[in-house]
Protein backbone atom coordinates (compact mmCIF):
# COMPACT_ATOMS: atom_id res chain seq x y z
CA UNK A 1 0.00 0.00 0.00
CA UNK A 2 1.16 3.49 -0.74
CA UNK A 3 1.21 6.01 2.05
CA UNK A 4 2.42 9.56 2.20
CA UNK A 5 3.91 11.55 5.00
CA UNK A 6 6.13 10.10 7.69
CA UNK A 7 4.47 7.44 9.86
CA UNK A 8 2.07 9.01 12.40
CA UNK A 9 2.31 12.37 10.67
CA UNK A 10 -1.04 13.98 10.23
CA UNK A 11 -1.28 15.39 6.76
CA UNK A 12 -3.97 17.82 6.01
CA UNK A 13 -5.19 20.06 3.28
CA UNK A 14 -5.34 23.69 3.97
CA UNK A 15 -7.65 26.07 2.20
CA UNK A 16 -6.00 29.38 1.43
CA UNK A 17 -9.08 30.87 -0.08
CA UNK A 18 -12.62 29.71 -0.53
CA UNK A 19 -12.01 28.69 -4.13
CA UNK A 20 -8.67 26.91 -3.70
CA UNK A 21 -8.77 23.29 -4.77
CA UNK A 22 -6.25 21.84 -2.32
CA UNK A 23 -4.60 19.70 -4.93
CA UNK A 24 -0.96 18.82 -4.61
CA UNK A 25 1.71 19.66 -7.08
CA UNK A 26 4.40 17.13 -7.74
CA UNK A 27 7.76 18.59 -8.49
CA UNK A 28 11.37 17.48 -8.61
CA UNK A 29 13.09 17.58 -5.24
CA UNK A 30 13.96 21.17 -4.44
CA UNK A 31 15.06 21.96 -0.89
CA UNK A 32 15.00 25.71 -1.49
CA UNK A 33 11.23 25.45 -1.64
CA UNK A 34 11.19 26.20 2.04
CA UNK A 35 10.78 29.96 1.83
CA UNK A 36 7.78 32.21 1.68
CA UNK A 37 4.58 31.27 -0.08
CA UNK A 38 5.32 33.79 -2.79
CA UNK A 39 8.73 32.30 -3.49
CA UNK A 40 7.35 28.80 -3.40
CA UNK A 41 4.95 29.67 -6.12
CA UNK A 42 7.75 31.09 -8.19
CA UNK A 43 9.96 28.10 -7.69
CA UNK A 44 7.23 25.64 -8.37
CA UNK A 45 6.43 27.35 -11.59
CA UNK A 46 10.06 27.03 -12.58
CA UNK A 47 10.42 23.40 -11.60
CA UNK A 48 9.07 20.44 -13.47
CA UNK A 49 5.53 19.45 -12.70
CA UNK A 50 4.98 15.73 -13.13
CA UNK A 51 2.36 14.21 -15.37
CA UNK A 52 -0.02 11.53 -14.17
CA UNK A 53 1.96 8.65 -15.66
CA UNK A 54 5.38 9.84 -14.50
CA UNK A 55 7.11 7.44 -12.12
CA UNK A 56 7.60 8.69 -8.58
CA UNK A 57 10.66 7.51 -6.72
CA UNK A 58 12.12 8.65 -3.45
CA UNK A 59 13.99 11.49 -5.09
CA UNK A 60 10.74 13.23 -5.98
CA UNK A 61 9.21 15.60 -3.51
CA UNK A 62 5.57 16.49 -3.45
CA UNK A 63 4.33 19.89 -2.58
CA UNK A 64 0.93 20.96 -1.45
CA UNK A 65 0.71 24.65 -2.15
CA UNK A 66 -1.82 25.06 0.60
CA UNK A 67 0.19 23.46 3.34
CA UNK A 68 3.17 24.49 5.38
CA UNK A 69 6.20 23.38 3.43
CA UNK A 70 7.89 21.69 6.41
CA UNK A 71 5.34 18.92 6.63
CA UNK A 72 5.80 17.97 3.06
CA UNK A 73 7.80 14.81 3.37
CA UNK A 74 7.23 12.07 0.90
CA UNK A 75 7.19 8.69 2.52
CA UNK A 76 6.69 6.11 -0.10
CA UNK A 77 6.08 2.73 1.43
CA UNK A 78 6.38 1.18 -2.00
CA UNK A 79 9.55 2.00 -3.91
CA UNK A 80 7.91 3.33 -7.01
CA UNK A 81 4.50 4.51 -8.04
CA UNK A 82 3.00 6.96 -10.48
CA UNK A 83 2.19 10.59 -9.97
CA UNK A 84 -1.45 9.70 -10.54
CA UNK A 85 -1.44 7.18 -7.67
CA UNK A 86 0.23 9.63 -5.37
CA UNK A 87 -2.37 12.28 -6.12
CA UNK A 88 -5.16 9.81 -5.51
CA UNK A 89 -3.61 8.72 -2.22
CA UNK A 90 -3.34 12.33 -1.18
CA UNK A 91 -6.99 12.89 -1.88
CA UNK A 92 -8.06 9.75 -0.04
CA UNK A 93 -5.77 9.81 2.96
CA UNK A 94 -5.35 13.41 3.93
CA UNK A 95 -7.69 15.02 6.33
CA UNK A 96 -9.24 18.34 5.63
CA UNK A 97 -8.22 20.69 8.34
CA UNK A 98 -7.88 24.43 8.26
CA UNK A 99 -4.37 25.46 9.19
CA UNK A 100 -4.43 29.15 8.60
CA UNK A 101 -1.31 31.16 8.01
CA UNK A 102 -0.29 33.39 10.90
CA UNK A 103 -0.75 37.12 10.47
CA UNK A 104 2.30 39.18 11.33
CA UNK A 105 1.81 42.83 12.13
CA UNK A 106 4.84 45.04 12.46
CA UNK A 107 5.43 48.77 12.50
CA UNK A 108 6.64 51.51 14.82
CA UNK A 109 5.22 51.88 18.29
CA UNK A 110 2.17 54.13 18.01
CA UNK A 111 1.51 53.35 14.36
CA UNK A 112 -1.83 51.76 15.28
CA UNK A 113 -1.18 48.02 15.34
CA UNK A 114 -3.17 47.31 18.51
CA UNK A 115 -6.03 49.54 17.43
CA UNK A 116 -6.37 47.70 14.12
CA UNK A 117 -5.97 44.25 15.64
CA UNK A 118 -8.59 44.97 18.26
CA UNK A 119 -11.08 45.84 15.55
CA UNK A 120 -10.21 42.74 13.58
CA UNK A 121 -10.64 40.47 16.59
CA UNK A 122 -13.89 42.17 17.50
CA UNK A 123 -15.35 41.74 14.07
CA UNK A 124 -14.19 38.15 13.57
CA UNK A 125 -14.50 36.62 17.00
CA UNK A 126 -12.98 33.15 17.46
CA UNK A 127 -11.02 33.40 14.23
CA UNK A 128 -7.85 34.89 15.68
CA UNK A 129 -5.62 34.01 18.59
CA UNK A 130 -2.41 35.15 20.20
CA UNK A 131 0.33 32.67 20.96
CA UNK A 132 1.22 32.06 24.60
CA UNK A 133 4.66 33.40 25.45
CA UNK A 134 7.34 31.81 27.58
CA UNK A 135 8.82 33.65 30.53
CA UNK A 136 11.27 33.04 33.33
CA UNK A 137 9.42 35.37 35.71
CA UNK A 138 7.48 33.76 38.51
CA UNK A 139 3.72 33.36 38.06
CA UNK A 140 1.61 36.00 39.79
CA UNK A 141 -1.41 35.13 41.87
CA UNK A 142 -4.05 33.49 39.73
CA UNK A 143 -1.76 32.96 36.73
CA UNK A 144 -1.66 29.47 35.29
CA UNK A 145 1.12 27.77 33.40
CA UNK A 146 0.04 27.50 29.76
CA UNK A 147 -2.68 30.13 30.06
CA UNK A 148 -1.07 33.55 30.64
CA UNK A 149 2.47 32.28 29.99
CA UNK A 150 4.54 29.15 29.97
CA UNK A 151 6.62 29.62 33.10
CA UNK A 152 10.06 28.08 32.69
CA UNK A 153 13.46 28.52 34.36
CA UNK A 154 16.38 30.44 32.88
CA UNK A 155 18.35 27.32 32.06
CA UNK A 156 15.48 25.88 30.01
CA UNK A 157 14.92 29.24 28.35
CA UNK A 158 18.57 29.55 27.37
CA UNK A 159 18.61 26.01 26.03
CA UNK A 160 15.60 26.89 23.87
CA UNK A 161 17.42 29.97 22.58
CA UNK A 162 20.36 27.79 21.58
CA UNK A 163 18.00 25.36 19.88
CA UNK A 164 16.55 28.24 17.88
CA UNK A 165 13.07 27.62 19.24
CA UNK A 166 12.13 31.28 19.59
CA UNK A 167 10.86 33.67 16.97
CA UNK A 168 11.57 36.58 19.23
CA UNK A 169 12.80 36.96 22.78
CA UNK A 170 13.89 39.74 25.08
CA UNK A 171 15.33 40.21 28.53
CA UNK A 172 13.47 42.65 30.73
CA UNK A 173 13.88 43.27 34.48
CA UNK A 174 16.18 40.26 34.77
CA UNK A 175 13.66 37.92 33.14
CA UNK A 176 13.35 36.44 29.69
CA UNK A 177 10.20 36.69 27.60
CA UNK A 178 9.84 34.95 24.26
CA UNK A 179 7.51 33.74 21.55
CA UNK A 180 8.22 30.18 20.52
CA UNK A 181 7.58 28.73 17.10
CA UNK A 182 5.72 25.89 18.74
CA UNK A 183 3.31 28.24 20.52
CA UNK A 184 2.41 29.72 17.13
CA UNK A 185 1.86 26.26 15.66
CA UNK A 186 -0.40 25.40 18.58
CA UNK A 187 -2.67 28.33 17.71
CA UNK A 188 -2.62 27.29 14.05
CA UNK A 189 -3.51 23.73 14.94
CA UNK A 190 -6.42 24.96 17.03
CA UNK A 191 -7.80 26.32 13.76
CA UNK A 192 -7.24 30.01 14.45
CA UNK A 193 -5.19 32.61 12.68
CA UNK A 194 -2.28 33.33 14.97
CA UNK A 195 -1.58 37.03 15.29
CA UNK A 196 2.01 38.04 15.86
CA UNK A 197 2.83 41.62 16.77
CA UNK A 198 6.61 41.58 16.38
CA UNK A 199 9.62 43.82 15.89
CA UNK A 200 12.24 43.82 13.15
CA UNK A 201 14.16 40.79 14.43
CA UNK A 202 10.93 38.91 14.84
CA UNK A 203 10.01 39.55 11.21
CA UNK A 204 13.44 38.40 10.05
CA UNK A 205 13.29 35.24 12.13
CA UNK A 206 9.80 34.44 10.94
CA UNK A 207 11.06 34.53 7.37
CA UNK A 208 13.31 31.60 8.29
CA UNK A 209 10.58 29.41 9.71
CA UNK A 210 8.11 27.10 8.06
CA UNK A 211 5.17 29.00 9.55
CA UNK A 212 4.57 30.76 6.26
CA UNK A 213 2.96 33.87 7.71
CA UNK A 214 1.56 36.85 5.89
CA UNK A 215 3.41 40.04 6.72
CA UNK A 216 1.71 43.41 7.19
CA UNK A 217 3.50 46.64 7.99
CA UNK A 218 1.60 49.52 9.61
CA UNK A 219 3.06 52.89 8.84
CA UNK A 220 2.21 56.24 10.41
CA UNK A 221 1.50 59.09 7.94
CA UNK A 222 4.57 60.94 9.27
CA UNK A 223 6.94 61.02 12.23
CA UNK A 224 5.25 64.20 13.47
CA UNK A 225 1.87 62.52 13.57
CA UNK A 226 3.40 59.45 15.19
CA UNK A 227 4.80 61.69 17.92
CA UNK A 228 1.41 63.34 18.45
CA UNK A 229 -0.31 59.97 18.72
CA UNK A 230 2.23 58.58 21.15
CA UNK A 231 1.83 61.67 23.33
CA UNK A 232 -1.94 61.71 23.24
CA UNK A 233 -2.09 58.00 24.08
CA UNK A 234 -0.74 59.12 27.43
CA UNK A 235 1.10 55.89 28.15
CA UNK A 236 4.70 57.00 27.65
CA UNK A 237 7.20 59.13 29.56
CA UNK A 238 9.09 61.79 27.61
CA UNK A 239 12.13 59.51 27.50
CA UNK A 240 10.07 56.63 26.17
CA UNK A 241 8.48 58.82 23.45
CA UNK A 242 11.96 59.85 22.30
CA UNK A 243 13.20 56.24 22.28
CA UNK A 244 10.20 55.10 20.29
CA UNK A 245 10.61 57.87 17.74
CA UNK A 246 14.28 57.06 17.35
CA UNK A 247 13.48 53.41 16.77
CA UNK A 248 10.67 54.35 14.38
CA UNK A 249 13.19 55.80 11.92
CA UNK A 250 14.97 52.45 11.66
CA UNK A 251 11.69 50.55 11.51
CA UNK A 252 10.32 52.69 8.70
CA UNK A 253 13.44 51.97 6.66
CA UNK A 254 12.97 48.29 7.34
CA UNK A 255 9.36 48.48 6.20
CA UNK A 256 10.53 49.76 2.85
CA UNK A 257 12.80 46.83 2.05
CA UNK A 258 11.49 45.31 -1.13
CA UNK A 259 9.61 42.07 -0.61
CA UNK A 260 9.78 42.20 3.19
CA UNK A 261 6.03 42.74 3.60
CA UNK A 262 3.02 41.47 1.69
CA UNK A 263 1.09 44.61 2.53
CA UNK A 264 2.00 48.09 3.75
CA UNK A 265 -0.81 50.17 5.22
CA UNK A 266 -0.40 53.87 5.87
CA UNK A 267 -2.60 54.53 8.85
CA UNK A 268 -3.75 58.08 8.25
CA UNK A 269 -7.44 57.38 8.56
CA UNK A 270 -8.37 54.48 10.82
CA UNK A 271 -11.48 53.51 8.82
CA UNK A 272 -9.50 53.37 5.60
CA UNK A 273 -6.61 51.51 7.20
CA UNK A 274 -8.94 48.96 8.75
CA UNK A 275 -10.80 48.33 5.55
CA UNK A 276 -7.51 47.54 3.75
CA UNK A 277 -6.42 45.13 6.48
CA UNK A 278 -9.85 43.53 6.55
CA UNK A 279 -9.85 43.00 2.81
CA UNK A 280 -6.39 41.46 2.95
CA UNK A 281 -7.38 38.80 5.49
CA UNK A 282 -10.98 38.23 4.44
CA UNK A 283 -10.36 35.21 2.18
CA UNK A 284 -8.51 33.42 4.93
CA UNK A 285 -11.23 34.18 7.48
CA UNK A 286 -13.96 33.01 5.13
CA UNK A 287 -12.11 29.79 4.34
CA UNK A 288 -11.72 29.21 8.05
CA UNK A 289 -15.41 29.73 8.74
CA UNK A 290 -16.32 27.49 5.84
CA UNK A 291 -14.09 24.70 7.13
CA UNK A 292 -15.95 24.92 10.44
CA UNK A 293 -19.27 24.78 8.63
CA UNK A 294 -20.13 28.37 9.56
Ligand SMILES: Nc1ncnc2c1ncn2[C@@H]1O[C@H](COP(=O)(O)OP(=O)(O)OP(=O)(O)O)[C@@H](O)[C@H]1O
Nearest residue numbers: 108109110111112113114115229233267268269270
Ligand atom coordinates in the same frame (compact mmCIF):
# COMPACT_ATOMS: atom_id res chain seq x y z
N1 LIG B 1 -5.67 56.54 12.21
C1 LIG B 1 -5.56 57.03 13.44
N2 LIG B 1 -5.87 58.33 13.67
C2 LIG B 1 -5.72 58.85 14.90
N3 LIG B 1 -5.29 58.19 15.98
C3 LIG B 1 -4.95 56.91 15.81
C4 LIG B 1 -5.06 56.26 14.54
N4 LIG B 1 -4.65 54.98 14.68
C5 LIG B 1 -4.30 54.84 15.97
N5 LIG B 1 -4.49 55.97 16.66
C6 LIG B 1 -4.18 56.22 18.07
O1 LIG B 1 -2.76 56.25 18.18
C7 LIG B 1 -2.34 55.68 19.41
C8 LIG B 1 -1.35 54.55 19.12
O2 LIG B 1 -2.05 53.47 18.53
P1 LIG B 1 -1.78 51.97 19.02
O3 LIG B 1 -1.70 51.90 20.49
O4 LIG B 1 -2.77 51.12 18.33
O5 LIG B 1 -0.33 51.75 18.39
P2 LIG B 1 0.63 50.46 18.40
O6 LIG B 1 1.28 50.41 17.08
O7 LIG B 1 -0.14 49.28 18.85
O8 LIG B 1 1.70 50.85 19.52
P3 LIG B 1 2.63 49.89 20.43
O9 LIG B 1 3.55 49.16 19.51
O10 LIG B 1 3.36 50.87 21.32
O11 LIG B 1 1.72 48.98 21.20
C9 LIG B 1 -3.59 55.21 20.13
O12 LIG B 1 -3.94 56.19 21.11
C10 LIG B 1 -4.65 55.14 19.03
O13 LIG B 1 -5.94 55.39 19.52
